[in-house]
Amino acid sequence: MISSSAPEPSAGVDGSDDSADGDELHLPGFVAESDVLPPSKGLGLRLLALLVGIGLVIGLAFVGGAVLFTSLWPTNDLLCDASEGTCSDVSPEQIAEFSSIALPEGVEVESVQFATVEDVAGLLHATVVLPDGAADPLRSGDYRVAPTLSWAAEADALGLDNLLLYEGIESVTGPGFEAASGQRADGRTVILIRVSRAL
Secondary structure (H helix, E strand, O other): OOOOOOOOOOEOOOOOEHHHHOOOOOOOOOOOHHHOOOOOOOHHHHHHHHHHHHHHHHHHHHHHHHHHHHHHOOOOOOOOOHHHOOEOOOOHHHHHHHHOOOOOOOOEEEEEEEEEEOOOEEEEEEEEEOOOOOOOHHHOOOEEEOOOOOOHHHHHOOOOEEEEEEEEOOOOOOOOEEEEEEEOOOOOEEEEEEEEEEO
């Protein structure tokens, strides 16, 4: 009968017992707890610096975007407020920018009113007359023909020939962009603009 006995612990190279390392179990493919390096003392500072850096980048991007946005779109500082009376100092360039209508050079501003709502929205009502022979910019641009508009009777009252109603293409201009155009007796094109949009 063969008797078996438990293998005796082997001695290490330096003569020490390998089992003297405590109760750690050494298995192939596993890293012993004692073999893991302790975390670096500066890790917390580096993480904090990284978070601060990310915050600064996001903050600068937000401020830069806000500056760009306000420089592109007219605000009540650039356009008059109709609540204080009829506006007369709004330029054709401001009307074109606010309405997304490519008005040609030499356009005449017949009437215009602008007002703001709690500095978050702007309302623009304008009537402009194009130079003689100028093409109607509404016929090829960011607007499309609309079947009707709530203020169509106002446009009809002008007695324009070939009157067409338009609304902004929402995927381009967003909602709130409306206009109408037609020719008056002398053949010049008249455009009525009614825009309500965010500032």
